[in-house]
Amino acid sequence: MHHDPGHDCSHLKEALADYLDGDLDTELCRELHAHLKDCHPCRVVVDSTRQTIRFFSQERPVQLPPEVQRRLQETLKTRILPPEEP
Numbered sequence: 001m002h003h004d005p006g007h008d009c010s011h012l013k014e015a016l017a018d019y020l021d022g023d024l025d026t027e028l029c030r031e032l033h034a035h036l037k038d039c040h041p042c043r044v045v046v047d048s049t050r051q052t053i054r055f056f057s058q059e060r061p062v063q064l065p066p067e068v069q070r071r072l073q074e075t076l077k078t079r080i081l082p083p084e085e086p
C-alpha cells in the first residue's frame with residue numbers, strides 16, 4: 001500500500017468542503033473521487049460529514065447552517081492534518 005508523505009490531503013481540504021457543499025468543479029470533483037479511492041482518512045471524513053449533512057437536509061434541503069459549515073471546516077482541519085514541516 002502507498003504511504004506517500006507528499007500526499008496532498010491538505011490541498012484537497014477545501015475541495016472536500018466544496019464537494020460536500022455540492023459546489024465543486026467537475027474537474028476537481030473527479031480529482032477528489034480519485035483521491036478518495038486511495039485515501040481512507042479522507043473517505044472517513046466525507047462519509048461522516050455526509051451523514052451530518054443528510055441529517056440536516058431533512059430539515060433544510062439546500063443551505064447548511066453557518067454553524068454546521070464552521071464545524072465542517074473544523075472537522076476537516078482536525079481530521080486531515082497538513083503535511084509536517086521538515
Ligand SMILES: [Zn+2]
Pocket residue numbers: 008009012035039040041042
Ligand atoms: Zn486524503
